[in-house]
Amino acid sequence: MTADIEIRNVSKHFGAMTVLDDLSLSIKAREFIVFLGPSGCGKSTLLRMIAGLETVDTGEIAINNERIDHLPPGKRGIAMVFQSYALYPHMSVRDNMAFGLENIGMPRDVIDARIKESARILEMEHLLERKPGQLSGGQRQRVAIGRAIVKEPKAFLFDEPLSNLDAALRTRTRIELAQLHQRLQSTMIFVTHDQVEAMTLADRIVVMNNRKIEQIGSPMEIYDRPATKFVAGFVGAPAMNFVEATLDRSSRNATARFADGVSVQTEIASGQTSDGKYTFGIRSEDVGIVPVGQGNADGVVDVLERLGERTLVYARLGDGQQIVGSDAGNSRVAVGDKVGLAFDGRKSHLFGETGRAWHAGEV
Amino acid sequence: MDDRRATPRTALPAAGARTASVDIYAPQWRNFIFVAPFLFFFTTLLLVPLFWGMWLSFHKADTFSSGNFVGFGNYIRLFHDKVFLQSVWNTFYFVLLTVPTLALIGLFLALCLNRRTRTAAVLRTLFFSSSVLSVTIVTLIWRIVFIPNVGLLSTIYGWFGATAPAFISDPSLAMIGIAIATVWWCIGLPMMLFLSALQQIPQDIYEAAALDNANRWQTLRSITLPSIKRTFVLVVIVQIVLQFQLFGQAWLMTRGGPNNLTKPIVLYIYDTAFRRWDLGMGAAASEVLFVLILMAAMAQYLVTRNKAGQA
Known part of the structure; x- marks a missing residue:
């Protein structure tokens, strides 16, 4: 399953503060999109609005041409991997993955088959009976991704999922995520402030700064032909x-x-x-x-x-x-x-x- | 570590420029000074009375003399005393009435008031405020509510032409009346403990549950309740220990009546030791209460610990 996502004139305010200002963006099916920007630029808020964890003040969000911004998070057909993984601490890995499927009344044999398949993809069959507390950071990360995969969502949302991993594991997981994207052919939206992650993973990067989109383009477009001075300074190390x-x-x-x-x-x-x-x-x-x-x-x-x-x-x-x-x-x-x-x-x-x-x- | 400790003490000053590193975790007699004040009061106010009580329970004693050693005599007399057996039953009945109610209502209030609105803050304060009252005030308030003919309850029933249940004088209702007053008095602490536990649950787990299509009931059952299991055990143990020691409410509301039906163990101890001056038997009853509370708390702890281990 895959989906194109349309964001039209979306704004978001927290009290008197504007977090996102009249933002529009179309994401094509099967695309790997990265929201890149410094802390506080609104990239996570935008992701959470697509997920349904934040309300949309004005504008609309549509998946496959159907408006979803009024739907509760669970009804949008998307899965999210959190920065902190947000695994249910008292449930085994298997139960963590099954929870979302049980809630929609999916038959047990289908649930089991899906868990088995995603555990195989992520090479974590041996972890299924463990609790999150018994897993390393990298393993928890896998479980969080596994919990998203079993839902077979229209789109995957990743909120800085690599930031809690050490450098070596981060590089490895990055490559695995790229492979996963090729394999699942799903729409993926990935939020990060790390330009290396953005450059290596993205089909297109959305560079955000100060409530607005600065530039949307392929990694090399962003690098070679930055639209603004901010993009030129933010992308590339050392800075331009x-x-x-x-x-x-x-x-x-x-x-x-x-x-x-x-x-x-x-x-x-x-x-x-x-x-x-x-x-x-x-x-x-x-x-x-x-x-x-x-x-x-x-x-x-x-x-x-x-x-x-x-x-x-x-x-x-x-x-x-x-x-x-x-x-x-x-x-x-x-x-x-x-x-x-x-x-x-x-x-x-x-x-x-x-x-x-x-x-x-x-x- | 061990090597460092083995360094001869005399080498320290002699070494001059090269001072041996100090093991900051090594035991030092000076550390004792810091715990001494606590130990003093712990010993004189807790340990000594505890063992003195045990010693007394094996003697025939009154206020003037500690009398003769009678072995288990006091205990045998105790278990032949119908009033004592009644008071043990009364106490269990009271604990059974109050502890589950306190835990469940406390949890319910905490779930309702765990939000950042002004109303919730006001209500939290309101529900907790009864806890700061003394037992005298609490029983006074509830006597005014329960008192026949002129009490609040009677007045309200009167508007509908009905007769209010006689919570103080009806043998089958008296203990329930005391339990109601107690729950009203004690609800603040369980509510606060549950509130603090609820606030410890990371918000992103709830967000993950929302994305996992969990409805309110599924979220409560699968996320919230398992996350506060430990606090639930704590609340139940604390309340068992507290409610087993029922005294003030029973003494001030019913004097243990009607017909000893609301007389709890502590009131029995008070009657025996300080009104009939049979200190030995009073001490024996105290030991029984001590063991009962210990067993109840231990049982609760072990049961929940095993469950947690299996899950």
Whole structure:
């Protein structure tokens, strides 16, 4: 079972505070959608509204073209995995999984067959008779997912389900979730503030900030062509370099000039831009480390982060502006060295005062 | 750990720069000072009277002398005394009337008032307020309610031309009358204990249950009640221990009457020891009560513990 989900002009207020402001979004059947955003951006609230755990103040939510925002949570045909797992502590794993099915009067043999099948998928047949208190964090996580699977829901909702796991287990579970999605071909909505989870799992990412959707797009769209300065800064680690700049629009493509005279030839058409203040943005992997004098600017190395396959170089320009560049894994650069920084104009971005973005190659 | 403890004490000052680490969990006689005040009162006010009572129960004693050793004589006399046997039955009957009622009504009130509204807060305070009253006030209030002809109950029945049940004088109703007053008086504590237990249940379990299509009844039966099982046991044990010691209400409302039908064990002890000055027999009756309370509480504890183990 799968479903497309339509969210139309949804708003939510808690008292005088607006949590979600006129939000619209369509989710296609079988899609893996990730709501990504910082704490307090409203992503969990939106998920809980789809689940029916929060009321919708204005607007509507429909699954397969049927309005569901007035239905109680259990009648919406969806399953949710909570951040805390929310397993029933006094019930065995089997009973935890059976509870929802028993409540709708499903025949015992169907329940048993479903539990058996989902336990097999999640490789937890040996855990069925245990209580949640006897399970490790990772095992509880599986049970929580199993409890969702047995319902064969139209859509799965995940509320930061990996945040309580340790790093190794989180990576493994992430891969398993991706496999599960391929296998079940179900619509899945996943809430996280972890951009790696978002990038690796999502078909499309919905980046949210400050009660609104900033951008909806595939992970690479979000990464390569962030719609706003917020998205550019939030997605990607280390964060994108931002430098205040003025534009020289005399040639076909605009040239960004920094305060201390450094200039970078972008591939953003001058005609698209206007006069005014801009922020120049470029990711660390698009800033090469070159011998002094051969790049767009020179800087002194503050910090080195050796990640193995590459080395992040935190260099300070003459005016104190810090730029993160990227060098080979076996880079010979040392802290205190003077290095040249080569900005790749084809990968540079410009952001207007409102946060709106321009990218290379836009016509 | 053991190695550190084995370090010779003389090595400590001599070591100079290298001081041995101190085991902060090692027993120290100074620690005794902190528990001494409690131990003093525990011994003089609890342990000594406990054993003195046991000693007394084996002697023929009055207020002037502790008399002769009579072995189980006091106990044998006790179990031949119809009034004592009646008082034991009365006490059990009272416990049976009050403890389940207190537990169930307490739970019901807690379930109703476990919400964040102003009304609920006011009602919580109201239901708890009776607990702060002294037994004298409580019995006075209920005597005013129950008193024949002019009492509140009689007045209300009178409006409908009916006769109110005689809760104080009717032999079959007197104990029920005392139980009603007691439940009204004691309902605050069970309600508060249940409320605090209900508030400990994580909200997300209820959300999961809502997504699992559980209706109100299924949620209560499968989520709420199993989550507060331990508190239920606690409430029942506390109330058994408390209600076995019924005295004030019976003494002030009925004086144990009519015909000793509302005389509880404590009232029997009081009569025997301090009105008939038969201290030995009073002490023996006290020991019986002590054992009864102990057994009831233990039985309740063991039964629920086994059930919890099986589940």
